[in-house]
C-alpha cells in the first residue's frame with residue numbers, strides 16, 4: 001500500500017488525510033501541537049479555527065457559496081463536519097469551533113488507515129525518504145525550523161512570511177467618467193494603468209480621513225519589524241501630508257484628459273487579470289479595518305461606488321511563491337524544487353490560497369492529485385470556471401509577479417461568453433456555469449476511480 005506523509009493537521013491537511021485514507025492509502029499526519037505551539041492555536045485539536053468561526057456566505061451565487069457547493073459535490077469530510085456542527089448565522093456557515101475541530105480530530109483518530117504523529121517536522125528529507133508522496137500543509141504559521149528548511153532548499157526569496165496586499169476592486173464598479181487610462185509619460189497608446197485623479201482639496205480630505213481611520217489591532221507576534229519593506233499607505237501618510245503625493249500617489253507624467261492638466265495626486269489601478277475584470281490599488285497595502293477601507297477608499301474620485309473583490313491585508317502569513325513553484329495539481333515543479341526525490345505537494349495557506357474554506361478545498365484538490373499520481377491515472381483537469389479552479393489558475397500562473405495570497409472571488413473568474421450588465425444576474429451566471437463544470441469534473445473523477453462517493457449537486 002502506498003504511504004503518504006502529510007505535514008500539518010490543519011484544515012487542508014485533515015481534508016487531504018481523510019480523503020486519501022478513504023481511497024485506500026496509508027496516511028501519516030505529522031502535527032506538532034501540543035508539543036510545539038503556534039502563536040494563535042489554543043488546543044491540540046486538528047483543524048482548529050484560529051480566529052472567526054465563520055466559513056462565510058452560503059449564498060449559491062456568491063464566490064464563497066460556489067466554493068461550498070464544490071466541496072459538497074466532492075463529498076468533503078471536513079466540510080461535512082462543519083455542516084454537522086453548524087450554528088445559526090443567517091446566510092453564512094458558522095460552526096461551534098470546539099465541536100468542529102473535535103469532530104475532525106475524532107474522524108482522523110478512528111480511521112484505520114490514518115496514523116497521527118505529534119511531532120514537529122524540521123527536516124523534510126527525513127520524512128520524505130520514508131514515503132511515496134508528501135503533502136506540505138503547515139499553514140500560515142509554519143514552524144520556524146521547517147520554514148528555514150524549505151527556504152534553504154528552495155531559495156530564501158521563494159518563501160514569504162507576511163502578507164502586504166492592497167485592495168482589489170471590480171472593474172465594472174469604477175466611474176469611467178472620472179478615471180482615465182494612461183501610463184506615466186505615455187503620449188500615445190492605451191496605457192497599462194487606470195488613474196483616479198485627485199485635486200488638492202480631494203487629496204487633503206482623503207489624507208486626513210486615511211490617517212484617522214481605524215486600523216486592525218495587530219497581535220503581539222505580528223508586531224516588530226513586520227512591515228519594513230512594505231509600508232502601509234496610512235503609515236506613509238502619517239509621515240506628512242505630502243508623503244503619499246511624492247510616492248505612491250505621485251502624479252508626474254500623467255495628464256487628466258478631463259482638465260488637460262496634471263492632477264494634484266493620483267491613485268493608480270493595475271489590472272489583476274488578463275481580462276481586466278478587477279484592479280489592484282497600486283501601492284495601497286493597508287492595515288485599515290475592512291469597513292474603514294470601504295469608507296475611506298471610496299473617497300477616491302472614480303471609486304465612489306467601488307465594489308471590493310478583496311480588501312487589503314497585512315498579517316503574518318507564511319506562503320510559497322506559488323506561481324513560480326507549483327503546477328495546477330498543487331505539486332512542486334519537478335525536478336523537485338526542494339531537492340527531494342519524493343514528489344511533494346502543497347496544500348492550504350502555504351500554497352498561497354487564503355481562507356478556511358479555501359484551505360479545505362485545497363486539501364481536497366491536492367489529495368486528488370496525489371491519488372492520481374500514485375494510482376498511475378491522469379487527474380482530470382480542474383475547470384477554471386469553478387471557484388477553486390479560477391483561484392488555482394491565478395495562484396499557479398507563472399506570469400503572475402509579486403504574488404499575494406487570495407481567497408476566491410468573482411474577479412478571478414474567466415469572463416462570461418456573453419457579458420451580463422446586471423450584477424446579480426452575472427453572479428448567478430458565474431455560479432451556474434461553475435456548477436455545470438463541476439458536475440462534469442466530478443463525473444470524470446468517478447470514472448478515474450478518484451472519488452468513491454459522489455456528493456450532492458446544488
Ligand SMILES: Cc1cc2nc3c(=O)[nH]c(=O)nc-3n(C[C@H](O)[C@H](O)[C@H](O)COP(=O)(O)OP(=O)(O)OC[C@H]3O[C@@H](n4cnc5c(N)ncnc54)[C@H](O)[C@@H]3O)c2cc1C
Pocket residue numbers: 007008009010011012013030031032033038040041047048049050051052053054119120121122137138139140141142143146316317347348349350354355356357359
Ligand atoms: C491569525 C490568523 C487569523 C486568521 N483568521 C481567519 C479567519 O477568520 N477566517 C478565515 O477564513 N481565514 C483566516 N485565516 C487564514 C487561514 O484560512 C487559516 O489560517 C487556515 O487555518 C489555513 O489552513 P491551513 O490548513 O493551511 O493551516 P492551519 O489550519 O494553520 O494548519 C496548519 C497546521 O500545521 C501545523 N504545523 C505547522 N508547522 C508544523 C511542523 N513543522 N510540523 C508539524 N506540524 C506543523 C500547525 O500546528 C497547524 O495545525 C487566519 C490566519 C491567521 C494566521
